[in-house]
Amino acid sequence: MYHRDPIAEVYCRCAFMVGASAPPVDAMKASFKAAFRASLEKYPCFGHAEGLSSREWWRRTVRAAFEGAGSTYTEAEFNRVFRRVYQHYGSFEGYTVFEDVRPFLEWASQRYCVGLISNNVDRLVDSVLPLFGLHDHFKFYVLSHEIGAEKPSRAVFEHALKEASAILGSPVEAEHVLHIGDNYAADYCGARAMGSAAALMSREGVFQYQTWLHAPDYIGKAAEQVQEVTSFQEVQEMLEKASKI
Numbered sequence: 001m002y003h004r005d006p007i008a009e010v011y012c013r014c015a016f017m018v019g020a021s022a023p024p025v026d027a028m029k030a031s032f033k034a035a036f037r038a039s040l041e042k043y044p045c046f047g048h049a050e051g052l053s054s055r056e057w058w059r060r061t062v063r064a065a066f067e068g069a070g071s072t073y074t075e076a077e078f079n080r081v082f083r084r085v086y087q088h089y090g091s092f093e094g095y096t097v098f099e100d101v102r103p104f105l106e107w108a109s110q111r112y113c114v115g116l117i118s119n120n121v122d123r124l125v126d127s128v129l130p131l132f133g134l135h136d137h138f139k140f141y142v143l144s145h146e147i148g149a150e151k152p153s154r155a156v157f158e159h160a161l162k163e164a165s166a167i168l169g170s171p172v173e174a175e176h177v178l179h180i181g182d183n184y185a186a187d188y189c190g191a192r193a194m195g196s197a198a199a200l201m202s203r204e205g206v207f208q209y210q211t212w213l214h215a216p217d218y219i220g221k222a223a224e225q226v227q228e229v230t231s232f233q234e235v236q237e238m239l240e241k242a243s244k245i
Helices: 007-017 025-042 052-070 075-088 101-108 122-131 154-169 184-194 231-243
Strands: 115-118 141-142 177-183 195-202
Touching: 007 025, 007 075, 007 141, 025 052, 025 075, 052 075, 052 122, 101 195, 115 154, 115 184, 141 154, 141 195, 177 184, 177 231, 184 195, 195 231
Parallel strands: 115 141, 177 195
Antiparallel strands: none
8 A cells, every 4th residue: 555645745735624824845745754753763663662542643743744844733723634634544545555456465365374564553454454445355463553663673573473373373483474565674674584585565656764774684685686576466476486386
């Protein structure tokens, strides 16, 4: 899934829709990036340790983004702006589902124990995925907001192994896993450092947010050719080929 419209444009549009003054989009673009990173550094894993709800974490981040872009509101004004922003990202208008996702999940979920590991909040799996009818394809979820650790931390992948083992009723080892993700440090290197196979999804025009994450080292990293794919169709073909060997 990906944001249908640029975040900065959405934020400014939401402010305008509720009668508030909106900052310049360029100012919001820079401010959002700074606010997002600052919030994750101050309240890691979307406020897990502080007991923040995902809504409150986003409320603080959105306020910082608007203030950083030069817009200040009364409490009542900001409440209206934030609710409109939060509603947007809980609706169909907030996202685009890539065309290859649903066919792949339908294929893979009949053959594998498919789980979702995300540096994200609970609303992603509790509201957004069901909204698009994608939730039935996953057997388990591991969210940084819930467990207090995020990719590329080893703890995240270990948690996923425990979840898969419980569902399948037998131990699942790291080498039994293929992890697919679009962040080199968090997804690819995190999985490889754990000892799992990995595929790096490289889609044109998809913006990365956590570009500051440190990519962990693992044996053979320097000499390894990164397994890149541009679609889930490629992943399916790769898995079908491997199953015949």
